[in-house]
Amino acid sequence: MDPRRWSLARQLFALMALGLAVVVAVAVAAAYVQARGTALDAARARALAVAFAVAQAPEVREGVTAADPSATLQPYAESVRAGSGTDFVVVMSPAGRRFTHPDPARIGQQFIGHIEPAAQGRAFTETFTGSLGPSVRAVVPVLAPDGGRPGRVVGLVSVGITLESVGRGLAGQVRGLLAAGAVVLAACAAAAWLLSRRLRRQTHGLGAAELKAMYEYHDAVLHAVREGLLIVGRDGRLELANDEALRLLGLAADAVGRATSDLGLPAALGAALGEGAERSDEVHLAGDRVLVVNAAPAVWEGRRLGTVVTLRDRTDLLALTGELDSVRGLAESLRSQAHEAANRLHSVVSLIELGRPEQALEFATAELAGVQELTDRVVGSVGEPVLAALLLGKAAQAAERGVDLVPGALDVPADVADPRDLVTIVGNLLDNALDAALSAPPPRRVVVSAVRVPDAGGGEELVVTVADSGPGLDPADADRAFTRGWSTKPDGGLVGRGIGLALVGQAVHRHGGTVTVSSPGPADDGTPGAVFTVRLPL
Structure with a gap:
């Protein structure tokens, strides 16, 4: 189905739902990135703290200089790894040869990663791919018991947490973020649906194109119709007036929205507009115009919205009717006088036939004199x-x-x-x-x-x-x-x-x-x- 033919409410709901989905997705992604960064920072801090603790332990300081460092340091490193929740604790020589490793087969091999800053006495952290995969690690120097003397780095300690472990810890947060995003999206979608439902009732399920066409036709009809058209609300205020109505009533364009009693109209006409009663062909005077007023209630689905009033100008018609009445009266008078003239003529002829011409002349001239x-x-x-x-x-x-x-x-x-x-x-x-x-x-x-x-x-x-x-x-x-x-x-x-x-x-x-x-x-x-x-x- 063409989305352009959807109702305005449906289009609005679809746009709002899509927009909300994008916003929630971006928010969840941003929260995930922030949570992942926080988790990595926490992993670095934990690895660095454990590495410092191991490097300062007396067993480690003494064990790195023993004849067989692995014998004493491997059990200790594994116990620290298990207790701290890290993935590896590696104790090595300053040159990087491993004394301990979670995989015993890798003891004695070269440490994979950077150790130069630690070998110079500086602790640091990094993300590096080692023998256990990508990890967040900290490397801390182990100083000799007489650590007051500079340059006495006798060993190195590297503690790391793999990114896979960080991801497993982050998975719970991601599930929480997704659940919260789903709840927010559902709540926003419900609000959008309620809003679209209200909009659907107000627009009667019409689409944007239909509303546009309706408005254009409505405006064109209002300006083109030759009768005055008014809509008066239930509170007696003028809600709509077309150009002809404003012209007939002599109102300004800002009359819309004002009470009919404040429009300066004659009292009878103002009452006819504001009362909301049904009226049929009532004659009212407005300025120098004679208007025929019709009013009927505007009802939609049983609910009264106001009153529709139409105005027709009958000024010229009444003036022409007066002239027509005058002409008609004159014609009727002439018709009557024609009958009277015929009667008088018969009378005159009869008087002449009776041999009384003087009386016939007197009778004819007397009747004509008054009229003439x-x-x-x-x-x-x-x-x-x-x-x-x-x-x-x-x-x-x-x-x-x-x-x-x-x-x-x-x-x-x-x-x-x-x-x-x-x-x-x-x-x-x-x-x-x-x-x-x-x-x-x-x-x-x-x-x-x-x-x-x-x-x-x-x-x-x-x-x-x-x-x-x-x-x-x-x-x-x-x-x-x-x-x-x-x-x-x-x-x-x-x-x-x-x-x-x-x-x-x-x-x-x-x-x-x-x-x-x-x-x-x-x-x-x-x-x-x-x-x-x-x-x-x-």
Whole structure:
């Protein structure tokens, strides 16, 4: 099996096991070398000590000058060798002729090794291959009983321990070292296995190549997806946010890791992100954007990890929807007027057939005058065609609903503001005014005006006023009227209720303007309800 296809945990375990085996092997080898050096040093010291003891023994000093040195020295040397645990004790003449040897056949032969320093009166040690094989040996001079006189070396003593004996003594230590190394290796391997097992759980058994590919795909998807994606931990902290989410919420890149309550988001949106509750297509406002929020718990093997939140930008869609509603209202108005025109035409034709042409002319011109007056006034005073179409459409819609939409002072130049923002502002204010007027007893009336006036800075501003004959607005609710979710109308299970005035407020503030609401009470024009005033700098 190709090791490159192993899981990351398995690769890590294999590398750690191999590394530990190498480390333990090197440590055991180093310990063996140190133990062997210590054993050789101990063998040299023991051989030197025994050699000194033998060289200073009276029996040896007297025996080396006897007529038959071997007769007295051989039994003594063998007893010392057996008692000291050395491999040979050789007493010889200053010229190197053996008086004693563990092998009696070698007595009288020449000693194999260096003796020159000892013959000159200096003790020394060396490792040399003699008749018994390689050995660690010490050579010590034997001085005459009158040792005070220099140069009186009457014999030499060599005591040695073979390397084979040193190795036998070291074998026990080697077994101990190997056992300790095996125990250490087993303990480290067990720790590595536990670590790899934990890593396997955390990486779900994936290999390094798979993790690399997953990360690359994950990062590519996060940057490429056109929806905002957030992951909020169980503690309410932002764990992940893609580029689109940061853009939609107006957050900096360092927002990840902070609590959702500290991100500076609107209270409703911050609560929606931090509570971790499941949400479906909730509409929220963030800055100048309208966002659709969906949230679902992130669960892995029955364990909740946090909450996955997706964000979709519906700002442009709602603006286009407002324009579409205006056009649709105008189309419906034109369709209704077409039916009414057909009815009026039949009436005019019938009056002519009945021989009453004067009444037919009066009837036709009276109906056309009112409609033409409204159209001429709006088209002549409103330079923005989209806003003019909106006002005409809302006037027809109001007439169908039994509300009298009366244009007040109108003076709107072209390109005064973004047409979509004008539709958002005026359209939502008129919709709310029509609903408010319908909730009050007749006469039902809405008055709209839009004029240019000088501002305090020497420039001009556009003042849009929408007043209705509805029940008015409680002063306590005036400050909350432009908050997302606030509405005087029942929800009825609809998603997005209470967003119209919030959109108005954001559109006005985006242009640096102001919007206010008041309930002045009964007025001469029959609009005692709420009065909304918008001021937009030109």
